[in-house]
Structure formats: C-alpha cells, structure tokens
Amino acid sequence: MRRSALPALRHDAPVLDARPFLGYFRVMHEMSIVTSLLSLVEEELTKRRLAKLLVVRIRHGALANVIPEALSFAFEALTQGGPFEGARLELEEEPVILRCSCGANFSPEQRRELLFAPCPACGERLGHAVEKGRELYLQDIEAE
Numbered sequence: 275m276r277r278s279a280l281p282a283l284r285h286d287a288p289v290l291d292a293r294p295f296l297g298y299f300r301v302m303h304e305m306s307i308v309t310s311l312l313s314l315v316e317e318e319l320t321k322r323r324l325a326k327l328l329v330v331r332i333r334h335g336a337l338a339n340v341i342p343e344a345l346s347f348a349f350e351a352l353t354q355g356g357p358f359e360g361a362r363l364e365l366e367e368e369p370v371i372l373r374c375s376c377g378a379n380f381s382p383e384q385r386r387e388l389l390f391a392p393c394p395a396c397g398e399r400l401g402h403a404v405e406k407g408r409e410l411y412l413q414d415i416e417a418e
C-alpha cells in the first residue's frame with residue numbers, strides 16, 4: 275500500500291520527555307490519534323474489500339509528541355472486541371532533520387540537544403527550523 279500522510283495528526287507541541295507523566299491525559303492524546311488512524315484504516319479496507327486487519331505500520335518523527343507505549347496501549351484498547359481485534363501495531367521512529375539558517379540540512383546525532391545541535395556546515399546552534407520530525411504517517415497496512 276502506498277504511504278498515506280495523515281495531515282490531521284500533525285503535532286507542533288513543544289518537545290518534552292513525557293514518560294513520567296504517562297497517565298490519563300497522555301493516554302487520551304494517543305487514544306485520539308489511534309481513533310483517527312483506525313477510521314482511516316477502515317476506509318482503506320472498505321475500498322479494497324478486505325475484512326481482516328493484520329498489521330498497521332506507523333512512522334513517526336522523534337518530535338511528533340507521541341509515546342510509543344501509549345500508542346500501543348491505545349491501539350489494543352480500541353481494537354479489543356471489535357472487527358480489528360488481534361491486529362498488530364508496528365511503530366518506527368523517523369530521524370529529525372533540521373535546517374540551519376546557512377541553508378544546510380542535517381540530522382542531529384544526540385537526542386539530548388536535538389534542536390540546539392551545532393550545524394555541521396557552520397557551527398551555529400540557534401535558529402534551526404524543523405524540516406522533518408513532527409509528522410506521523412500511516413506507513414502501510416496488511417490485511418486479507
């Protein structure tokens with residue numbers, strides 16, 4: 275299946291390591307992502323006249339503000355007892371790409387200083403734009 279972007283699932287929230295806050299609100303955030311995702315999957319299956327969903331693959335940028343564990347939890351909770359029960363969710367993280375004001379594009383190596391990583395071309399640490407890394411894509415689905 276061709277890669278379909280989910281523009282409605284873009285996140286521009288600030289970067290934070292939300293792991294310690296994993297709880298009701300975090301899970302609600304992931305629930306709404308998975309809900310949109312499943313309706314898209316349902317549409318695709320209807321279009322292709324397939325009944326049984328096997329695997330859903332998602333690619334997400336490191337800055338997409340999603341917690342993989344919370345996404346998996348939401349996916350399981352929302353598919354349980356329904357037509358998609360037993361389907362597997364696979365997640366793949368996509369590297370962040372920054373654009374420096376000098377025009378160079380680069381991928382920061384250390385996660386800790388992500389947005390302030392020095393530009394390999396000119397050394398600048400400030401003012402980098404996020405070229406890639408905030409998106410969440412439905413990569414493909416397997417069904418029969």
Ligand SMILES: [Zn+2]
Pocket residue numbers: 374375376377378393394395396397398
């Ligand atoms: Zn630069």
